[in-house]
Amino acid sequence: MNLIEDLKWRGLLKDISNEEKFLKAQKEHRAAYCGFDPTATSLHVGHLIPMTMLERFRQAGFAPIALLGGGTALIGDPSFKAQERVLLTPETVAHNAEIITKQMKKIIPDVEFMNNYQWLGNLSMVDYLREVGKDFNIAYLLAKEIIATRIQNGLSVTEFLYTTLQADDFYQLYVHQNCFVQIGGSDQWGNITSGLDYIGAKVGKKESQACGLTIPLLTKKDGKKFGKTESGAIWLDSQKTSEYEFYQFWLNQTDEDAFQFLKFFTFLDKKTVDKLEQESQQNPKAKILQKTLAKEMTLFVHGQSGLEKAEKLTNAFFQGTIDQLSPELMHLAFKSLPISSVTSDGNVWDLLLETHAAQSKREANEFLSAKAIRINGETVIDGNQKIQSFPLINDEYLLVKRGKKRYFLAKIKNLN
Secondary structure (H helix, E strand, O other), rough: OOOHHHHHHHOOEEEOOOOOHHHHHOOOOOOOEEEEEOOOOOOOOOHHHHHHHHHHHHHHOOOOEEEEOOOOOOOOOOOOOOOOOOOHHHHHHHHHHHHHHHHHHHHHOOEEEEEEEEHHOOOOHHHHHOOOOHHHHHHHHHHHHHHHHHHHOOOHHHHHHHHHHHHHEEEEEEHHHHEEEEEHHHHHHHHHHHHHHHHHHHHOOOOOOOEEEEEEEOOOOOEEEOOOOOOOOOOOOOOOOOHHHHHHHHHOHHHHHHHHHHHHHHOOHHHHHHHHHHHHHHHHHHHHHOOOOOOOOHHHHHHHHHHHHHHHHHHHHHHOHHHHHOHHHHHHHHHHHOOEEEEEEHHHHHHHHHHHOOOOOOHHHHHOOOEEEEOEEOOOOOOOOOOHOOOOOOOEEEEEEEOOOEEEEEEOOOOO
């Protein structure tokens, strides 16, 4: 199975400009690139498709390049956006690009990293008009769907010219890095074709070896946008989304989505994925697909140590042994629990109600009578017992356990 066939099987190929040029570029070990906008201080799970694509291309013989948009992010891509983006300061973009580059190097270290500010930052208006602008016809730009959809609502000259700058990115990499392939999401097809046409104008349409391909818009089986949860985006930065939360995100996918995501995100081959699906159908309660997906993705993003943390926390939550974790892992567990602020002058009843471990005093008494409440590992039966009688974890927390697996965290405020 060649790379194109593999991408088709995985559902990762929407459009490709020229398969013959693509296969030739692969055979000759040319470079292929994908762009990343440094608009935040971390990437999220939505960026994992292009990141894994670069790794797939590397394994298939290409020389992959991750291009940070340090120059284009100062303008903002208008592609299918309802309104113009708020401009970021040069300092913010440079800071984001530096952090994101470090983040990606840990995950895909064998990829070359570049920043288009290297050439765009030194491009004067006169140079742009002479070297880039003269090769773009206004009618051509107006016919672009990414531009046409915004004309009625308003489109600044800044965003109008964005596609020409991205086209120049492709040209610069084509000439100086032997980069013959651009990879992008389906919303980037207009920008990719701009690059193909621009390279053709520069080196000759027949002589150009450039080609591009796009990845389909990623959605879940229910049509909802991938990567969003009730608590927000799933970040690749463990300070924003802990290894445990990251692991749980994949573990909580449906069978259908887990099967699809194994193809999208992991490097498991067709034989392995098909075997896992068969095993899952034979034993659906075992969550074989989800466990494999969670393991593979956590290992890819956070490494072996991150995976071990996630698995230990998962087991502790499942077995109800959080209070037996090491201080480091307990700290990570706390980040995954609902936290309530409780004053130190109350009693156990107050604590259970404030943390929502019980919905009423009557329910609290039922839990206490059944010896279903533990506070910092100690079984509690007296609702009148004062909060101040319990030693605090890290001088500020009480960990409430209800039943075998339900945990609630209280941050104790001292009124003195």
